[in-house]
Amino acid sequence: MPQVGDSVIREKLAACLRSDPKTLPSMYFYDHRGSELYEEITKLEEYYPPKIEIPLLRSTARKLKQELKDCDLVELGSGDCSKISVFLDEIPEEIRQTIVYYPVDVCKDSIEKSACNLQNKYPEMGIHGITADFLEHIEKIPGKRKRFFCFFGSTIGNFTEARAMEFMADLGKAMNENDRLLLGVDMVKDIDIIEKAYNDRQGITAEFNKNILKVTNDHLGTDFDPEEFEHVAFFNREHSRIEMHLKAKDDLEVASPILDEKIIFKKGETIHTENSHKYTVEGIKRMAGAAGLSVENIFSDDKKWFSLVEMVKR
Structure with a gap:
């Protein structure tokens, strides 16, 4: 979607991936596929x-x-x-x-x-x-x-x-x-009810979370492989919120033709993709x-x- 990847979006995404800890704004879940996946999530038994x-x-x-x-x-x-x-x-x-x-x-x-x-x-x-x-x-x-x-x-x-x-x-x-x-x-x-809503047995929420990497690839030209990341969602008691993250399965280097340097991930490092406060x-x-x-x-x-x-x- 090159027509969508204007300089403001590219700069925002690049800044988020260079931050410590790394983040991606949750608004970028919603390309066409992301919207389809969210519709599937709303029909899941666990998602109340x-x-x-x-x-x-x-x-x-x-x-x-x-x-x-x-x-x-x-x-x-x-x-x-x-x-x-x-x-x-x-x-x-x-x-x-x-x-x-x-x-x-x-x-x-x-x-x-x-x-x-x-x-x-x-x-x-x-x-x-x-x-x-x-x-x-x-x-x-x-x-x-x-x-x-x-x-x-x-x-x-x-x-x-x-x-x-x-x-x-x-x-x-x-x-x-x-x-x-x-x-x-x-x-x-009950925390168990909340966490199950974001960790469904069919893995739809995991696919939805990983889809943000495909959207980032579209905007930044990065070479993220979503399968190199694990979906993680848990309740943070201190902040009373569900946090969604993508955790690198191994040490990784992610490149982009429009970024001067590669984005480096250590094994276990995460990208924080969403909060959902209760x-x-x-x-x-x-x-x-x-x-x-x-x-x-x-x-x-x-x-x-x-x-x-x-x-x-x-």
Whole structure:
């Protein structure tokens, strides 16, 4: 994909691989194959979040439907807009026709395709896609009417703790009085359950993790062989997060025609590819405090494994 490998991406990836410890940003999991693998992951017996979040979205939408009347519904990191569809299906048409939906995502093609599909499904609703990195360009989101922000899928759990607090603070500053946020978070639970979700028996998550090396090859021209690395995922108790790594099976040298020096790996050295933080109620309240928001409701499944948190700017 040479057309995608612009200098900014190449510089970012090169810097991550030269860092100590080595890292790769989790956004680079998602080329076409990565997206296919993630879809397979969501169907795995061990991977619990979608199985809980989808019915929770339905029940929460029914409870919050009056809050959505005459508002701008803003979904951050909207992707294929599948989750907002589940949510909107539970909102009566007479309320939907008062809503303007703004999907926000960095991928223009995804935004345009999703907006078209949603407009066909909900012709009574105004839909205006915004192509932007919401982490950097929150100011692009219109703010004349009351807004209801959605950030689903526990995506915030992929941020570092510091970045999550910074993001929440920035979002809080951009929100107006009485704007609301519905935030998806994966909760702390039995560690064995969490670790199994990222170490499935079929090895799909391992293949997904290794696929980031193929994406890096596409961008940097590196000669990574994914089979020379082992998938490692474990719960870090100190930071309350799952960490995913790729561990070199032997001493390795990785070359690229656009890098001056080879990337050297010692046997057992890892590339840190993803974090997935798990939250407690106290942690949720700290995030809300960083944003200057009040926690109105925490909607959870019966086991309290996953939550949708309603916050409001007062």
